[in-house]
Amino acid sequence: MLTLRLYMAQRLTALIMAPLTIGHLAVMIYAVQGGLSVAEILARTQGSLAWFLFYGSFVLAVSVHAAIGIRVILYEWLGVKGVMLAGLSWSLCALLLGLGGRAVWAVTFAGAGA
């Protein structure tokens, strides 16, 4: 099930995400004061290379981490195996990469100047 290769990918992405998660939690606690708005979010993130790299690496790491974690659960709790298991894991990875990448792009560089 979890070979050395998948285990290393799981732990390395976790190590990358630990400081990112702490940063994200801090931003959330700070930003939620007085409610959220699109203008407020975009004012912080738009055109910022730093936020693009921060959330971009977060999305890359979480796509790999979540896909491996869910793969184990699908196998252990639902008995999914073989091609089906590989297909579902890769699909989740692709879904998170696609939606996450689009979200990061939307709040940083897309429509810059708007």
Next chain:
Amino acid sequence: MIRPHRSHSLWYAFLLHRLSGIGLALFLPIHFYMLALALTDPAQLDGFLAFTDLLIVKCAEFGLVFLLAVHMFGGLRLMALEFLPWSPRQKTYAATAVALAFFISTSFFLQAM
């Protein structure tokens, strides 16, 4: 489901880590989809953000922040267990992870009010 051989705190710590992971994996696609609305339909996103002012939604957000924090602290506990010299205080660390997660999510909740 909780059979006798499982009724000990470190098994519950495992279950909490697994369930919080599932919760986050289910939440993330929605989270990403909503954020992308900032580009495609800002008005709809603003409408949604206004909806998050409701108390019940804030409670749900408290839950999500707790899931994220408890999964991170629980994960750090597991990596410390695997990569640092062994400590016999495993139960204390598991309890500390939950306490820290509760502290952070409560801070978030109080700021959001």
Next chain:
Amino acid sequence: MSGSEQFLDVSIWREQDGDGHFQQFAVPRRDNQTILDVVAWVQQQRDPTLSYRFACRVGMCGSCAMMVNGAPRWTCRTHVQKVAEDNHLQIAPLRNLPVIKDLAVDMDPFFDKWVAADAVFEPSQTRHDPMAPIDPQDPMRVAASEAIECINCAVCYAACDVVAANPDYLGPAALNRSWSLLNDSRDAGQAERLKAVSGEGGCHNCHAQQSCARYCPNELNPTVSISGLKRATAKSVFSWGK
């Protein structure tokens, strides 16, 4: 059978040819009675066809482990007083292993995994070489010493949920033995051993639920050993270039 104070209400798993059920027995309660005493009383006084396995009766041989009220126990050293709930005992064969008959399980899958985990000493010298000096204070020797008192009872294997969910998983006992050998400076098979514990059923599948450590009758901690294997295999990833 009146006076429930003096009798234990015991349900024992009976199984033959894959067909199983619990059977009730009223067993006289004695001071300092062990679970094995209860099973032996039923076999000697009520039903001689009851099958179970034991040998030493003093916690050395590792033959008599069973599920008692849902948890794995070495029955010869487990007192009724410690585990009975309202005078009730449920005694079943060890979890995660195929039943041969009644309370006797087939230990083959358990020991096959010891071989699969390369938990077998590979000598680096011959009988003609001088005795290898081992310093008892050496950190490797200390790590090995912490793991060597295993009696192969399979209590940890029965307690482990990863074993239950993943039939390939080598399990706490085999991996614990692998770890003690990895710390044996006389062993010549370390590269193969690291490979053996890194496959589909290897040490990386452990979720650190630590039920193995909770139930090990000799108070070993296989989770410590498995974590050691995780570290050693992870380190080997970064030393491939060397």
